[in-house]
Amino acid sequence: MKKLLIVFSVGLFIVACSFDIENIPTLEVGQEFVNSEVRVLVLDTFTVKLSTFRFDSINSSSTERLLVGQYNDQFTGKVRTESYFELTPRDYELPNDAELDSVALILGYDNYFYGDTTLISKIGVHQLEDRVNPDEDFFYNTSRLNFDPEPLASINYRPEPFDEDSLHISIPIEFGRPIFEGIRENEINNDDDLREFFYGFTLQPDANDNTSIIGFSRTQEEGAFTIEASSYLRFFYTTPQEFEDEEDFYDLIIQPSTRGVTGFNHISNTLSEESSLTALTKQEDLLPSIASGDLGYIQSGTGYALRVEFPTIRRLFEIEGTGTILSAELQLKPPTDSYNDSFPIRGNLNVGLVDNNNETILTGLLNDDGNAEEQLIGQQEEFSEVLYEISVGTYIDTKLNETTIVKDALLLFTQQYNNSVDRVILQGEENMDFEATLTLTYAIYEE
Structure with a gap:
């Protein structure tokens, strides 16, 4: 190939x-x-x-951009993008008395779009059933992984890649609780332990969408000791204090591609029978x-x-x-x-x-x-x-x-x-x- x-x-x-x-x-x-x-x-x-x-095929795993969406194009047919990625924390430490309040997937816009952003799009968040680990060195635009067909969460939204900094998708707390408590109780203390609970997510556009494809940033920059993430799975929690509980959060992030293959985009198009491009097999x-x-x-x-x-x-x-x-x-x-x-x-x-x-x-x-x-x-x-x-x-x-x-x-x-x-x-x-x-x-x- x-x-x-x-x-x-x-x-x-x-x-x-x-x-x-x-x-x-x-x-x-x-x-x-x-x-x-x-x-x-x-x-x-x-x-x-x-x-x-x-x-x-094209290497699509050496990029810091998540692409998700679908639109119909008069020249290249129905164009669809799906994003697949693993999420892991910077460390496996939580306060012993931390109590989980809510969970959300935060997707940071990176100002990229293609298609009509004035229309309402839909994103489904699905759990992966395969590990994000390529058979070769890379994943490609033709690659896919198995995932749960039932979405863990979904959102209808109007993309605002220039007016907003991120998109917030609520995730059921029942999903996040065993992960959060496992880390808190030191039962999950490395990436392999985490993968027994959670391989990662895929973002899927709705099959009927004819709207736009939007870019979300995986990471902003990697410093000597920290990674400033712009897309992450955030666990909001509180710890009891003498006068008022203290609110805080704990993130699972998409590690940058410099640390290995942790995500990729599937990019495809479906042509009509009349399209001359069908000759390119x-x-x-x-x-x-x-x-x-x-x-x-x-x-x-x-x-x-x-x-x-x-x-x-x-x-x-x-x-x-x-x-x-x-x-x-x-x-x-x-x-x-x-x-x-x-x-x-x-x-x-x-x-x-x-x-x-x-x-x-x-x-x-x-x-x-x-x-x-x-x-x-x-x-x-x-x-x-x-x-x-x-x-x-x-x-x-x-x-x-x-x-x-x-x-x-x-x-x-x-x-x-x-x-x-x-x-x-x-x-x-x-x-x-x-x-x-x-x-x-x-x-x-x-x-």
């Missing part, structure tokens, strides 16, 4: 102008090339081939944009990514004379009906390389020194539209100088690829509104 385990960072480029091939300029550059007259050609008629593929499968409504699909979490090839680029050799590439810019545009306030386009995309089987082979393109170079794609808003651009000069130059043709391609995917469901839809090479375009600036300095 192929797995994508990494996430990459990006930045911004400014969109360049495009020229018609009939209006190619001929310029005297002089000083730039000693004793030479140079013609500079701006070409934008190379074929850009877009194909969607899908990673078999394994990672090697390709869905050309010309077979999918002239669209290319990218989505975090579910595994969709875009393969970009330039099959006619070697026709550059048909131009007489010796030349060099000054720049090469790939321009791509999402259709305006593919994004809005509920389904936003967030910043930039990431770029890498994939081989003929869609295996990731580089996290960035190579510069002239052979080192990985961060490649940047940006967006520019003009007349309320978005246009992406990526500089691919180094990659094109490498393809032109291959002695043996290598069937690799550019890989485009979203940021936060393993802990979000952000998606970007891009128009293909035959779109009437805006074609995917490679614009090449080529200097001929010896004819």
Whole structure:
């Protein structure tokens, strides 16, 4: 099984102008090339081939975000996320006279959302029946654990990821009492003891929800001796005092991923029979944009990514004379009906390389020194539209100088690829509104 385990960072480029091939300029550059007259050609008629593929699985256990929710999407179907996690305390110490008052699961918002947050969502809290312990090194977006189908607790809520700091879910005191008293009486004094009572929770959206997916933070930061948790199972208790009982609390937290695998997100989508994406059953499968409504699909979490090839680029050799590439810019545009306030386009995309089987082979393109170079794609808003651009000069130059043709391609995917469901839809090479375009600036300095 192929797995994508990494996430990459990006930045911004400014969109360049495009020229018609009939209006190619001929310029005297002089000083730039000693004793030479140079013609500079701006070409934008190379074929850009877009194909969607899908990673078999993505590591979803190396993230500090819990994802839960469900919504229906016109492009990628019904998207659903479920969170699974273990809860353990910082220590196993409680006052001998502590009396349990109530129990609550506190989920701290981390400001992430995707979908319509104005609608009421439902979360069911279920007890796990399996330990959070992967057979391999990680859990993946395709992983699941067995759990009690009857929820321990549930809540209907309107998400407020920016206006509130957390969501409070009351847990039955009957569930918490044996755990609390076991720790108090020193019958539970380590994680293995605790697991005999409690493996952890899964957060499940309602099967009928068509609302949003919300991000909750597992932890805020880990210091030298303490962990400031933002999601935790809290036991509220009192201890008797001479004049007035003292109120306090005791927390079970989701340990940070740096301490091992303690949680993961299951991320899936269900497609209609009419969706062209149903053709992608394994990672090697390709869905050309010309077979999918002239669209290319990218989505975090579910595994969709875009393969970009330039099959006619070697026709550059048909131009007489010796030349060099000054720049090469790939321009791509999402259709305006593919994004809005509920389904936003967030910043930039990431770029890498994939081989003929869609295996990731580089996290960035190579510069002239052979080192990985961060490649940047940006967006520019003009007349309320978005246009992406990526500089691919180094990659094109490498393809032109291959002695043996290598069937690799550019890989485009979203940021936060393993802990979000952000998606970007891009128009293909035959779109009437805006074609995917490679614009090449080529200097001929010896004819």
